[in-house]
Amino acid sequence: MKAYLVRALIIVVVLVLTPVNLVWAHGEPVIAVEPAVAPAGGQITVIGTEMEPGEVFAITLEGPAGSIPLGEATATGEGEEGGFTAAFTIPSDVAPGSYIVRAATEEGEVATADLTLTEPSAEASAAPAMVVDEPSGELHALDRAKPAGQIAAVAVMIALSAAAGFVLIHKPR
Numbered sequence: 001m002k003a004y005l006v007r008a009l010i011i012v013v014v015l016v017l018t019p020v021n022l023v024w025a026h027g028e029p030v031i032a033v034e035p036a037v038a039p040a041g042g043q044i045t046v047i048g049t050e051m052e053p054g055e056v057f058a059i060t061l062e063g064p065a066g067s068i069p070l071g072e073a074t075a076t077g078e079g080e081e082g083g084f085t086a087a088f089t090i091p092s093d094v095a096p097g098s099y100i101v102r103a104a105t106e107e108g109e110v111a112t113a114d115l116t117l118t119e120p121s122a123e124a125s126a127a128p129a130m131v132v133d134e135p136s137g138e139l140h141a142l143d144r145a146k147p148a149g150q151i152a153a154v155a156v157m158i159a160l161s162a163a164a165g166f167v168l169i170h171k172p173r
Contacts, residue, residue, distance in 0.1 A: 003171055010164045017156050029057070029111040031103045041092030041120040045085060048103055048111065051075035053082035057103040061090065061115070064138065068094065073103065092120050108147070 034045045046059055055075045061068040068091060075082035096117050104110045 031111040031113045033101050033113045033115050037116045039118045040094045047085050049083040051082040053077045060102045062100040
């Protein structure tokens with residue numbers, strides 16, 4: 001009878017400590033960038049949808065050289081449907097190439113969109129441009145940081161799994 005209680009207790013503890021992802025009613029935020037190809041020093045418009053009204057998004061330009069802050073945008077709207085439209089100027093000293101425009105809240109919600117930058121030019125247009133980059137030999141660093149809560153949950157799950165395995169292996173037959 002004790003073995004069943006131990007197993008039931010282990011199952012209850014595992015279920016209680018299993019992280020549950022929250023599902024927001026408005027879904028994940030989405031952004032689009034217009035134009036998709038822009039010159040350095042030019043303007044882009046970032047359009048955000050599927051956001052809670054009042055959420056503040058930090059808009060950054062992510063590339064091989066790091067992160068360039070562009071500004072902030074606040075979602076407006078009624079009920080659970082919100083969004084924003086904001087114009088930002090790309091710094092003229094940004095190198096041509098492929099970039100990611102990232103909109104992130106302090107709570108960790110993130111939306112991304114692709115952007116291709118060309119050389120600064122008065123004749124640059126929104127038409128697709130062929131960008132040829134020379135290999136730089138620099139390592140591309142990806143931010144793969146995990147929240148402390150997620151790391152702690154995984155550590156607890158590993159410990160519980162080890163404890164359950166130990167109990168099952170050493171139980172009397």
